[in-house]
Amino acid sequence: MSRIVLENCGKINPEDIEEYIGADGYEALGIALEKKTPEDIIKIVKDSKLVGRGGAGFPTGLKWSFARAAKESPKYIICNADEGEPGTFKDRLIMEGDPHKILEGMALCGYAIGANTAYIYIRGEYQLSIQRLTKAIKDAEKLGLLGKNIFDTDFDFNVKIKIGAGSYVCGEETALLNSMEGLRGEPRLKPPFPAESGFLSKPTNVNNVETFANIAPIILNGFEWFKKIGTESTPGTKVYTILGHIKRPGLIEVPMGITLREIIYDYAGGMSSGKFKMAQIGGTAGDIFSSKLLDAPLEYQELQKLGHNLGSGAILIMNDIISIADFLTCCMKFFVHESCGKCSVCRIGTKQMYNAFKRLKKKEAYFDELKTIKELAEKLKLTAFCPMGQSVASPVLSALKYFGEELARGVNPDKKHEPITRENPIIRRQKIC
């Protein structure tokens, strides 16, 4: 079983650059700078069919070629380490376990698209990651692996760290750009895409931590090697965080296309209590899977065929004690808190959704509550401004699909809406959270 991203984690001392170099570290960068042109690098990444590991699954090579084609300068590279999706902590462990691998991947990206400045945007809660990366940058600069004239070529590359301040929506790339500019972390309208006009309105390439960690091994071993791992359409491995009612929660790196059943019973050691009821794939904004999907391959394209998304890599496994209405109430509470407020569909929609699930939990929902929820979720999916708002629909729609019967038990068929009259306007303020 080969690991790519986590290959060095736990084997080398992450605070010692010599140990990383000893494990073939910075070799890919050396080879690239001396023997390969930027176009070669982009071609290798394209041929490897690597797709972004942040959740959306956009082809990395294609993204880089857009940034390369942009005429304006300077260009910027941003490593998105604002890992806010509940249940996801893969990026934290990559940054803590092998910080130099990320720096090397970023330098390779910088060379490929022609950028000399890079930022790592880390969420404020990840103190250890901030410390380790700060030290890694300093060490690499000392050895001339970052900074001016790397490997005695005329390529300069500087990496700086930016620290977030607690906002989920900042994981969305345009919101992240606003936050980096010292503004409220609200998403921007696309287009223009960041490759055209990003940080400080300059061409910017944003990738996830895990994506950058894949680059150096691909350049070093070639795309043929990479394509042998995983599935035909999505090669490579995926790092998952597995959590919930299982015997061994934690982090695994497995080839693309593995099934949920294998993850639970082979890697996680089975259920810790109760019987398997459902799993949420990809964090709080992810789809809820019932036992019907235990054998579906976890891979971007296969899941898309089933109408689902792989998301960020969190897999939350739940037993039969958890009620779906209670769980979704908790999910919605999270969205109410994290909705940035820019668009009203998300700001008001999440709040209404939260109230509806609270009623379902107490078994006093209106007679047509499920219909209303479905309608609202579909509206969110279609009209919310950013992917975050749109993704609120995923857990709701999949729960309605697989656990509609259980949810229907929370409906009180006799409870009708009170008609709105002049004497009885609905302006009662509902206290929330």
Next chain:
Amino acid sequence: MTTKEIVKKYGNKRENLLQILHDVQNQNPNNYICKEAIYELSKEMDIPVSGIKGTASFYTMFSFTPRGKYIIRVCESPPCHILGAQTIFEAIESKLGIKVGETTDDGLFTLEGTSCLGICGVAPAMMINDEAYGNLNEKKICKILDQIQERERK
């Protein structure tokens, strides 16, 4: 460090605002961004007061009200929720006699709910300032809080 010195350290460009706000908050003994600091920042950085407050209030890590020396942040996201985060809140509330968002009378602790802390492998989890604690239960929480209280008494 004064507010002026912090601005000087990072430069007065708008893109450094978050970093500056972090430092301003950290050097305040009550862990918050006070009104005077906002006015000073506005002058130093040439950003309207509303601009600074509007940005800072967007982020959950910044506070405009005085807080305790130790900020307890308990994760309330789904992974911790299904493993009993609610009981963790209750345990802390009964132990310290404060509710979420409140500070103890001795100014030692502030209790806050937070989104995922990224330590779900050991859920339910919480952070006290920069220190993370996992696999919590009532007994463990009492022990952790007792230790801090003891340390402070000395």
